[in-house]
Amino acid sequence: MTTASVNPSRRSYAPLARENRQKVLKHLEQAGITSGVLYLTGMKTEERKWTDCEVPFRQESNFFYLTGVTEPDCHLVIDVASQDAHVFIPKFSEDHALWMGPPPTETFIKERYGVQHCDVVDNIVKTLESLKASKVHILEQEKDLAAIGAFKDKIDSSALSTAVTEARMIKSKGEIELMRRAAKISGDAHIALMKAAKPGKDTERQLQALFEYECFRNDGRYQAYTPIVASGRNGSVLHYIDNTDPIAQDKRDLLLVDAGCEYECYAADITRTFPIGGKFEGDWKTTYEIVLSMQNAVLAAIKPGVEWEDMHKLANRVAAEGLLKAGLIKGDLDTLIANHIPALFFPHGLGHSIGLDVHDVGGYPKGVPRLTDPGLKYLRMRRTLKPGMAVTVEPGIYFVDAILDKALADSNVTQYLDVEVVKRFRKTVGGVRIEDDVVVTETGVDNLTGWVPKEVADIEKVMSA
């Protein structure tokens, strides 16, 4: 067993992939599918346009879920009746070994990934013939059917996507441990940033570099998404990824860091917001404490049977209470909520499912539409929570120019605002977001990232050390 393209010391995903295949086949069985084959194409080698410069390879998530295979350009056939998995690898050219080291052999693939069969891609049709594949079940989004020849006429995309999605929604113990590892690496990197950040020192980019360095050196090779490192008013841009500004001079200003790495393809997605000088003060502290109370209320309320949109509404109500108390908005609580006033400051959804993808599959089951209310319309998930679901809880309060310019020009809205107070906050406070990754348990949540400091005293302690 020799290959340079795979690190043999890497832990094997094989037992998990086997469990995942069984789970998907069970969902298919419940949908009445007991014969035929499943066919998936893996991620292909990609190059920068018009060059031979390869883009770093990361396996497609569904393919990884069913195989654990981390080599590019592979295909998968699963025989539904026997549950046998057939992985197909490219035919490597003679000089592959010169550039890339010895290619993986068929024996290596079978042993490494615990699959029953391995062959070269050219033999897919032959295998489908020998399996007498009556139907070829593919994912809805599958476009690449060149390798299955005449079996194209037997494709059926009506069931596999839902089966894989429903399987991926409920995380197994093994998956949760991989997510916990991604969370640990990412959380430690967040703490490194809290310790390194100083007023007027470094740029957002340099702190992003520190985050990625900390992840990379601890086996989090890939970021799950581009890190957001937003100083001061940049925190009001929800997906700020420029990360080019210098860190604020004013020690009271906030730094919002939304970043997480992958471990074995599983994502972490963590946001922490902290004062650049290490001590929360004034309007910045007021804003922070509103968001913290929003998050704590939701974390205490999550349990099986709860509707995700109700968790958003809970966060929204706590936001309204906090904004009222801070004097930013005025009026009767229910009237403010009915008129969507808190959504001016909490304009996005509460969170999303997370797993192999940072915005994981399955947010909207078939037939479930998006809601239309401000804030709620951006909710990335509408589901009844069940044990094993993994979601992010990421409330925020922001002072967004685009929203407030419109609001302040509309007397229907300004009747609910203390305009002077809103203007004062907006001048200095960008935004606050606090985000944790939690798994729903039988009784509540297993917070994978709750240990990363977020209480005011805990952040101040870490930053003063």
Ligand SMILES: [Mn+2]
């Ligand atoms: Mn998120």
